Amino acid sequence: MTIHITGKVRDPGVLALPIGSRVVDAITAAGGIKKGADPGPLNLARRLVDGEQIIVGLPPPPGSHPITAPATTNILSLNSATPDQLEQLPGVGEVLAQRIIEYRDTHGGFQSVEQLREVSGIGERKYAEIKDKVSP
Template sequence: MSSGPSPRPAAAGEVVLEVTVHVTGKVRRPGVVTLPHGSRVTDALRAAGGVREGATAGGLNLARKLVDGEQIVVGARGPMAGAAPAPVDPATTVVDLNTATPQQLEQLPGVGEVLARRITEYRDGHGGFRNIEQLREISGIGERKYAEMKDRVRV
């Protein structure tokens, strides 16, 4: 089920990129929506008919760029609604680079506040991670730090 604007046909030789996200919770038309690459959370909410009367977008960052395959939960309580993330055991947890909060990223070996921010900025600026090797493109992640992190991250 896709709602919102239909993708426009591509001109000869043009590639039109899209993101598909699941909008659920307190929206008028919950479901899966497909939007142009570079769309933001506010666009996904609009495509889902907007927030239901009496509900708010709460802790959602409406200006954040969407990542293909993500789920946007409107009006939920708990981590999905922007609350503090659950504690992470850095020795055993595998973190998803496309959904992790900066606090969760800081639990990775050698990742502090600044590097966690660089990772999320890279993710937001590039429409998400397609593979973990893209971490090498981030300033501050060399071969050694990448080797320490690679088994504890996924996309």
């Protein structure tokens, strides 16, 4: 998988990492966090998604969704949400949150919100309840 890491790391840029890598692995591959810098709100244990950008120690650009968006965010990114954040969606519990993450990991992320229909346990009614609360 390929990710882009930027911000307060020693060697920012585009990196190729093994599937299943986590944020901490990307930071390590980028030479680690610069001396005196703080990773900020990043969840260092979160699995990476192919093609994502990780911003270390800096606020996200205006209009973007932070990698570790709080559960209260109006629009939740399917490609970066944690299980706890997914569980905040209507009708999504622990099992369904895990299925969404497994789908994301298996398919290299969500290209569209409509792909939620392919996740086992999401029927038309549940899809209708959450489609406007998420983005790819």
